[in-house]
Amino acid sequence: MSCLNTSTHSHPATFLLVGIPGLQEAQYWIAFSFFIMYVIAVLGNVIVLFIIYNDLSLHEPMYLFLAMLAVTDLVLSTSTLPKMLSIFWLGSREIGFHACLTQMFFVHTFLSVESGILMVMALDRYVAICCPLRHSSILSVPAIVTMGSLVLARGVLLVSPFSLLVLRLPFCQRCLISHSYCEHMAVVKLVCGDATVSVIYGLFVAFMVGGVDLFVITVSYAMILQAVLRVPCTDTRLKAFSTCTSHLCVILSLYIPGLFTFLTHRFGHNVPDYVHILAANLYLLMPPMLNPVVYGVKNKQIRERVLHIFNQKGIG
Numbered sequence: 001m002s003c004l005n006t007s008t009h010s011h012p013a014t015f016l017l018v019g020i021p022g023l024q025e026a027q028y029w030i031a032f033s034f035f036i037m038y039v040i041a042v043l044g045n046v047i048v049l050f051i052i053y054n055d056l057s058l059h060e061p062m063y064l065f066l067a068m069l070a071v072t073d074l075v076l077s078t079s080t081l082p083k084m085l086s087i088f089w090l091g092s093r094e095i096g097f098h099a100c101l102t103q104m105f106f107v108h109t110f111l112s113v114e115s116g117i118l119m120v121m122a123l124d125r126y127v128a129i130c131c132p133l134r135h136s137s138i139l140s141v142p143a144i145v146t147m148g149s150l151v152l153a154r155g156v157l158l159v160s161p162f163s164l165l166v167l168r169l170p171f172c173q174r175c176l177i178s179h180s181y182c183e184h185m186a187v188v189k190l191v192c193g194d195a196t197v198s199v200i201y202g203l204f205v206a207f208m209v210g211g212v213d214l215f216v217i218t219v220s221y222a223m224i225l226q227a228v229l230r231v232p233c234t235d236t237r238l239k240a241f242s243t244c245t246s247h248l249c250v251i252l253s254l255y256i257p258g259l260f261t262f263l264t265h266r267f268g269h270n271v272p273d274y275v276h277i278l279a280a281n282l283y284l285l286m287p288p289m290l291n292p293v294v295y296g297v298k299n300k301q302i303r304e305r306v307l308h309i310f311n312q313k314g315i316g
């Protein structure tokens with residue numbers, strides 16, 4: 001049965017998502033680990049948001065950025081996981097053309113926002129460690145709101161052309177997406193016309209987001225490392241290293257699978273499809289799961305408030 005929309009003779013009425021190519025028999029069981037990661041991500045980020053919202057003493061730059069990161073993680077994971085699980089468990093592979101473009105917009109926009117927030121969090125740590133006396137004046141609440149708004153606006157403005165460019169391309173009879181969600185390049189590969197503009201624009205966005213953010217993060221942590229090594233107090237150095245290490249774990253969980261996915265789409269023709277798709281799924285699931293765990297467990301204030309809430313419930 002053709003999935004071509006006969007009213008336009010250009011856009012499919014629906015796409016069919018394969019899931020994990022090569023692992024269709026095993027993906028039913030793989031989905032359980034994805035579901036557990038999703039539950040941890042949702043519960044963890046909701047708890048972090050609840051604690052920061054209700055505790056006025058946590059309305060500081062680091063925690064406000066963490067709240068932004070938690071909202072981003074919730075949107076990012078929820079925009080993909082429910083549909084992904086319906087593919088793995090229910091065999092519901094169909095997704096409408098416009099629903100696919102909407103999912104693509106949310107996935108790439110909030111991946112951009114996630115990267116941007118990690119960048120401003122690195123800048124926050126740099127200012128806190130290297131310019132502690134000016135931290136509150138440089139990163140005031142209005143400045144934080146402005147930075148968050150700019151990060152969101154950058155994501156929306158850069159990613160919106162993805163969908164607009166795809167709308168102008170013919171798809172002929174091809175509608176089978178070898179992926180678990182509507183990823184930009186996976187959709188563009190179905191085009192039977194010239195998709196050069198979409199491919200080049202995708203490279204431009206990857207450089208403007210991943211390249212710029214990773215450069216700023218690298219420079220920030222290099223300067224933080226220099227400042228920390230000059231501190232005479234061993235305990236202060238260890239505390240700063242611990243904070244930076246937790247940040248770097250989250251950053252690597254986003255950028256390493258993201259870079260692998262980006263390069264595989266364009267150059268990794270010999271990489272098995274299931275390896276590529278699994279990495280792409282982890283790219284969306286690992287950071288939302290790790291962020292509340294890393295920041296919650298490593299952060300004394302949040303950890304104490306979580307324990308206080310559970311102790312109160314136990315007493316009640």
